[in-house]
Amino acid sequence: xxxxKAGEPGWWPEAEPFRIKVVEAIRRTTRPExxxxxxxxxxxxxxxxxxxxxxxxxxxxxxxxxxxxxxxGLMVGDEAYAGSRSFYRLQEAVAGVMGFPxxxxxxxxxxxxxxxxxxxxxxxDVVPNNMHFDTTRAHVEHRGGTALDLVTEDAYDPVADLxxxxxxxxxxxxxxxxxxxxxxxxxxxxxxxxLSIPFVLITVTCNSAGGQPxxxxxxxxxSEICRRHEVPLYLDAARFAENAFFIKLREPGYGxxxxxxIAREMFSYVDGCTMSGKKDGLVNIGGFIALRDPEVxxxxxxxxxxxxxFPTYGGLAGRDMEAMARGLEEVVDEDYLAYRxxxxxxxxxxxKEAGVPIIEPVGGHAVYLDALRFLPNLPREQYPAQALTVExxxxxxxxxxxxxxxxxxxxxxxxxxxxxxxxxxxxxxPRRVYTRQHLDVVAGTCxxxxxxxxxxxxxxxxxxxxxLRHFTARFERL
Amino acid sequence: xxxxxxxxxxxxxxxxxPIKMTTRAERETELQKAGFNTxxxxxxxxxxxxxxxxxxxxxxxxxxxGMMLGDEAYAGSVNWRHLxxxxxxxxGFKxxxxxxxxxxxxxxxSQILIKPxxxxxxxxxxxxxxxxxxxxxxxxxxxxxxxxxxxxQDHPFKGNVDLGKLEALIQKVGPDKIPYVSVAVTVNMAGGQPxxxxxxxxxRELCGRHKRSDGRPIRVLFDATRCAENAYFIQQRExxxxxxxxxxILREMMSYGDGCTMSGKKDNLVNIGGFAATNEKxxYDKLTQLVxxxxxMPTYGGLAGRDMEAMARGIYEMVDxxxxxxxxxxxxxLGEQLIAAGVPIVRPVGGHAVFLDARAxxxHVPQAEYPAQALAAAxxxDSGVRGMERGNVSAGRDKxxxxxxxxxxxxxxxxPRRVYTNSHMDVVADSVIHLHGERKDIGGLKxxxxxxxxxxxxxxxxxxERVGLWEFVEG
Numbered sequence: 001x002x003x004x005k006a007g008e009p010g011w012w013p014e015a016e017p018f019r020i021k022v023v024e025a026i027r028r029t030t031r032p033e034x035x036x037x038x039x040x041x042x043x044x045x046x047x048x049x050x051x052x053x054x055x056x057x058x059x060x061x062x063x064x065x066x067x068x069x070x071x072x073g074l075m076v077g078d079e080a081y082a083g084s085r086s087f088y089r090l091q092e093a094v095a096g097v098m099g100f101p102x103x104x105x106x107x108x109x110x111x112x113x114x115x116x117x118x119x120x121x122x123x124x125d126v127v128p129n130n131m132h133f134d135t136t137r138a139h140v141e142h143r144g145g146t147a148l149d150l151v152t153e154d155a156y157d158p159v160a161d162l163x164x165x166x167x168x169x170x171x172x173x174x175x176x177x178x179x180x181x182x183x184x185x186x187x188x189x190x191x192x193x194x195l196s197i198p199f200v201l202i203t204v205t206c207n208s209a210g211g212q213p214x215x216x217x218x219x220x221x222x223s224e225i226c227r228r229h230e231v232p233l234y235l236d237a238a239r240f241a242e243n244a245f246f247i248k249l250r251e252p253g254y255g256x257x258x259x260x261x262i263a264r265e266m267f268s269y270v271d272g273c274t275m276s277g278k279k280d281g282l283v284n285i286g287g288f289i290a291l292r293d294p295e296v297x298x299x300x301x302x303x304x305x306x307x308x309x310f311p312t313y314g315g316l317a318g319r320d321m322e323a324m325a326r327g328l329e330e331v332v333d334e335d336y337l338a339y340r341x342x343x344x345x346x347x348x349x350x351x352k353e354a355g356v357p358i359i360e361p362v363g364g365h366a367v368y369l370d371a372l373r374f375l376p377n378l379p380r381e382q383y384p385a386q387a388l389t390v391e392x393x394x395x396x397x398x399x400x401x402x403x404x405x406x407x408x409x410x411x412x413x414x415x416x417x418x419x420x421x422x423x424x425x426x427x428x429x430p431r432r433v434y435t436r437q438h439l440d441v442v443a444g445t446c447x448x449x450x451x452x453x454x455x456x457x458x459x460x461x462x463x464x465x466x467x468l469r470h471f472t473a474r475f476e477r478l
Numbered sequence: 479x480x481x482x483x484x485x486x487x488x489x490x491x492x493x494x495x496p497i498k499m500t501t502r503a504e505r506e507t508e509l510q511k512a513g514f515n516t517x518x519x520x521x522x523x524x525x526x527x528x529x530x531x532x533x534x535x536x537x538x539x540x541x542x543x544g545m546m547l548g549d550e551a552y553a554g555s556v557n558w559r560h561l562x563x564x565x566x567x568x569x570g571f572k573x574x575x576x577x578x579x580x581x582x583x584x585x586x587x588s589q590i591l592i593k594p595x596x597x598x599x600x601x602x603x604x605x606x607x608x609x610x611x612x613x614x615x616x617x618x619x620x621x622x623x624x625x626x627x628x629x630x631q632d633h634p635f636k637g638n639v640d641l642g643k644l645e646a647l648i649q650k651v652g653p654d655k656i657p658y659v660s661v662a663v664t665v666n667m668a669g670g671q672p673x674x675x676x677x678x679x680x681x682r683e684l685c686g687r688h689k690r691s692d693g694r695p696i697r698v699l700f701d702a703t704r705c706a707e708n709a710y711f712i713q714q715r716e717x718x719x720x721x722x723x724x725x726x727i728l729r730e731m732m733s734y735g736d737g738c739t740m741s742g743k744k745d746n747l748v749n750i751g752g753f754a755a756t757n758e759k760x761x762y763d764k765l766t767q768l769v770x771x772x773x774x775m776p777t778y779g780g781l782a783g784r785d786m787e788a789m790a791r792g793i794y795e796m797v798d799x800x801x802x803x804x805x806x807x808x809x810x811x812l813g814e815q816l817i818a819a820g821v822p823i824v825r826p827v828g829g830h831a832v833f834l835d836a837r838a839x840x841x842h843v844p845q846a847e848y849p850a851q852a853l854a855a856a857x858x859x860d861s862g863v864r865g866m867e868r869g870n871v872s873a874g875r876d877k878x879x880x881x882x883x884x885x886x887x888x889x890x891x892x893x894p895r896r897v898y899t900n901s902h903m904d905v906v907a908d909s910v911i912h913l914h915g916e917r918k919d920i921g922g923l924k925x926x927x928x929x930x931x932x933x934x935x936x937x938x939x940x941x942x943e944r945v946g947l948w949e950f951v952e953g
Contacts, residue, residue, distance in 0.1 A: 022546075024549075045553070046553045046554075046775070047553070047554065048553065048554050049554035049556065049559070050549050050551030050553070050554045050555050050556055051549075051554075051556055052554070053551070053554075056551055056552075058551070058552050058553060059552045061552060062550055062552060062778075062782065063550050063551070063552065074545075075493075076495075077749070078495075078521050078522075079533055079534050079749045080521030080524070080527055080529070080534070081517075081529050081530040081532060081533060081534065082516070082517045082518065082519065082521070082529055083517075083518065083519050083520035083521040083522075083523070083524070084521050085520070085521055085522050088520070107578035107579075107582075107750075107773075107780045107781075108578075108774065108780055110771075110772070110774075111578075111772070111773075111780070114771075114772060135771075138771055139771070142771060284548065284550045284782040284783070284784070285780075285781065285782035285785070298929070301929070301936060302929050302930060302931050302932070305931070305932045305935050305936070306581070306585075306606070306609055306610070306613075306931060306932065307581070307582075307585065307772070308578075309579065309581070310517065310935055311935070311936065313533075315578045315579055315582070315750070315780070316750060317533065317749035317750040317785070318749070319749065320750070320782070465766075465767045466767065467767050467768070467770070467771060468767070468770045468771065471770050471775055471776070472766055472767070472770075472776065
C-alpha cells in the first residue's frame with residue numbers, strides 16, 4: 001500500500017518542528033462538574049469559563065503558542081504612540097511576505113473589516129465573497145449592504161473529496177459583476193444592471209466551508225474577471241499560509257515552489273487584504289489591512305483613527321506589532337506548515353476510522369463534524385450541531401463550536417431562522433498548543449458520543465440576542 | 479515651617495530601553511519628512527517622547543509576571559474575571575466590558591445611549607470623545623467652568639462642571655434629550671485639571687433632581703481615564719480629604735456616577751486596554767451585544783488575556799499613594815522650572831502633563847497660523863523632544879467647515895508614567911527655556927494636507943516663511 005502523501009489523511013511528519021519551552025497547566029473536570037457548569041451557562045459553550053475546559057477547540061483564533069522569538073519581540077516592543085519602530089517592522093514583514101506597501105494595523109481581524117468596510121461599503125451595496133464568515137457578514141450588513149456567497153456548489157457537499165472546495169464559482173461571479181450599475185469605462189451599463197458592488201472578497205482558506213482552500217487558478221481567474229469589470233478584489237487572508245501550503249500539496253505545478261513564493265503569487269492577484277493576525281499571524285492579538293492604493297489607504301486611515309488608534313499602532317501595543325511581524329515570517333516556514341496541516345489531518349483520520357461523520361477533505365485549521373449525519377434524527381429546529389457541541393463537552397471536557405443554524409442567525413428582513421446548507425461542529429486546533437495525545441483524547445470523546453447518539457436531545461432558545469446571537473445566547477434541553 | 483522632603487521614585491529600574499540623541503541636521507530632515515507634525519515622526523528619531531501619556535507607561539515586574547499568566551481562551555478567560563473583580567473592587571461598578579482601548583468603550587457607549595438630536599453636556603471636549611458623540615447623532619455642550627478656558631488663572635479644581643450652565647441646558651432641552659452628563663476626571667484639554675469631590679456630588683444631586691420620562695434621573699458617566707490622578711488632587715487640595723487614602727477617595731468619586739469609560743492606557747498603567755463599566759443591567763446587556771461586532775467577545779473585548787491581567791494588576795498599582803505622590807510631583811517638577819524661568823504655562827500644573835501656553839509664548843503668531851503646532855515643531859528641532867499640539871489644529875472644524883479657534887492654544891508635554899527620570903525633565907526644561915529666549919525666531923505654519931476627521935493626527939504643514947528657525951526648510 002502506498003504511504004499517504006504529505007498533508008493527506010494518515011500522513012504525519014516525524015515530529016513537531018519545535019520543542020516546548022513554557023507550559024500552562026490544564027485540568028480534567030468530572031462529569032458531574034461539567035453537568036452543573038453547562039447548565040449554568042445555558043448550554044452555550046461560549047459561556048464556559050476557560051478553567052472549566054480540558055481541551056479547548058473553540059477556536060484557532062488568538063490561541064496560538066508564540067515562539068521564544070516572538071516572546072522576545074514582546075520585550076523590545078516600542079510603545080511610542082506615533083512612529084513606533086515596531087510598526088515599521090510590521091510594515092516590512094507585510095511587504096516581504098505579502099507584497100503590499102501600505103499597512104494599517106488594527107486590534108484584530110474584525111476591526112480591519114470594520115475600518116475597510118466603513119471606508120468602501122455604502123447602504124444598498126452588494127459584496128460578493130466565496131463564503132462570508134459571521135463577523136464579515138455582520139459588518140457588511142451593519143453598513144447596510146448585502147453579503148452574497150458565491151462559493152462553488154462542491155463546498156456544500158460534505159463528502160465530495162475535492163482539492164479546492166473553497167473556490168469561488170467563476171460563472172456566478174461573472175454574472176454578478178455583469179449586473180453592476182457602474183458602467184465599465186467607455187461603455188453603457190448592461191441591460192438589467194441593478195447592483196452596486198464596491199469590491200469582491202475571497203476568504204482563504206474558506207472558514208465557513210470547513211477551512212477549505214482556494215486554488216491559485218481560481219484566484220487568478222477571479223482576479224481577471226474583477227479587473228475586466230474594474231472591481232477591486234480583496235482577500236480575507238486570515239489563513240493565507242495554510243491555503244498556500246494546500247496549493248503546494250494539491251495544485252499541479254506548485255509542488256516544488258516555496259510556500260513564500262506561492263503566498264506572494266496569491267497576493268499578486270488582489271488589491272489588498274484584511275488580516276486577522278490571530279490565525280496565521282501566530283499571535284494572541286492583532287490584525288491589519290494591507291493595501292496598494294494610496295487613495296484607499298488615506299480614506300481608511302481616517303476611520304482607523306476613529307475606531308482603532310493612530311495609523312502607526314492601530315489599537316495595538318507596540319510589542320504586539322513586533323510579535324505579529326515575527327509571526328508572519330514564522331508562519332510561511334515549510335516545516336511548520338507541514339506539521340500544522342498534518343496535525344489537523346491526523347485528527348481527521350482518527351475520527352474517520354472511528355466512523356465519525358466529518359466534512360471531507362479535512363481543512364487547514366479544524367476538523368468539522370457533520371451534525372446532520374451524526375444526529376440524523378434531530379430536526380434542524382432543535383439545533384443539532386449545538387446539541388452535539390454540548391455533548392462533546394459533557395463527555396470529555398472538549399470545547400468545540402457550532403457552525404450551523406445558531407451561527408447563521410435570522411434573516412434581517414423576515415426574522416426567520418436562516419438554515420445553512422451545512423450543520424457542523426467545528427473542532428478548531430490552536431497552533432502549536434496541543435500534542436497528538438490531546439487529539440487522541442478528542443477522537444475518543446467523539447467516538448463515545450457517537451456510540452450513544454440515540455440518547456441525545458435537542459435544544460431551544462431561552463435568550464436570543466439580536467446581533468451575533470451565538471456568542472451570548474442561552475438554551476434549554478427539550 | 480515643615481521640612482520639604484525630596485521625593486525619589488518609589489520603585490527601582492528593572493529593565494531599560496536604549497534611546498538615542500540625534501543631530502540637529504537629522505532632526506531638520508526628519509521634521510520636514512513629517513510635515514511639521516510631531517505625530518508623524520518616527521519614534522527612533524525622538525530623544526524624549528512627551529507626545530502622550532497614553533499606552534507609554536513602564537509596567538511593573540508584577541504586571542509583566544501577569545503577562546505570563548495570560549489565559550488566551552476565546553471565551554471565559556480567567557484574566558477577564560480578575561479584571562472584573564478589580565473594577566468592582568476599586569471603582570465599585572457592578573458590570574464591566576473590556577475594550578481594546580478607551581475609544582472602543584466610548585464608541586460603544588455613544589452608540590448605545592445617544593439618539594439623534596440628543597445633547598451631551600461635558601466638562602470640556604476631548605477629540606475622540608466628541609467625534610463619537612457626534613457620529614451617534616448627539617451634540618456636545620461644554621459645561622466646564624469659565625476659568626478652565628483661561629490658561630493663566632489659578633484655581634484648585636479647574637475641571638469643575640459649571641452647575642449653572644448644566645442647569646440651563648437641562649431647562650432648555652429637557653432631561654429626555656440628555657442621555658448622560660459626561661464628566662472627565664481629570665480634564666485633559668484644560669491641562670489635566672481635576673474636578674473636586676464637592677462638584678461631583680453637586681452634579682449628581684442636580685441630575686438626580688431632573689427625572690427623565692422613564693422615571694430615571696439623568697445619568698452621570700465618567701471619563702475615568704485619569705481618575706486616580708484626580709483622586710490624588712482631591713486628597714491634596716480639598717477640605718476633609720487630607721490623609722484619606724486615594725483608594726477610598728476614588729470609590730467615593732465613582733459613587734456619584736452610573737458608570738464610566740476607561741482608557742487603561744493612562745492610569746491603569748498598561749500599554750493597551752480599556753473598558754466600559756456600568757451599574758445598569760440593561761446598558762450592560764447592550765454592551766455585550768455591540769462589543770462582539772466591534773471589539774471581541776464580552777469576555778475579552780479585543781484584548782489578549784495577558785493584557786486584561788496586566789490591567790487588573792495596574793488598577794491596584796494606580797491607587798498607591800506613594801506612586802501618585804511621585805507621579806504628580808514629577809509633572810510639577812517640570813512645571814515649576816518653567817514657571818521660575820518665566821515661560822507661560824497653564825496653571826496650576828495638571829496631573830499628567832505640562833501645557834505650554836502657545837498664544838502667550840508666540841504672541842506674534844496669529845492663531846490661524848497654528849502657533850502651538852509651530853512651537854511643538856520648534857521644540858523637536860531644538861532638542862529631539864516630542865510634544866503635541868492641543869489647539870486650533872486639534873479642535874478641528876465645526877459643521878459649517880470653519881475652524882473653531884479654541885480659547886486654549888497649547889503644546890502638551892505629556893509625561894509617561896514611570897518612564898523618564900527627573901534628569902530627562904531637566905533636558906526638556908532647558909530646551910523650552912532656551913526657545914522662549916529665542917521665540918521671535920519661530921514663525922507660523924500653513925496646512926498643506928488636511929484629512930476630514932481628527933485632522934491633528936495626520937495633517938501636514940509647512941512654514942509660511944523660510945526665516946528664523948525655519949531657515950533650513952528646503953523650498
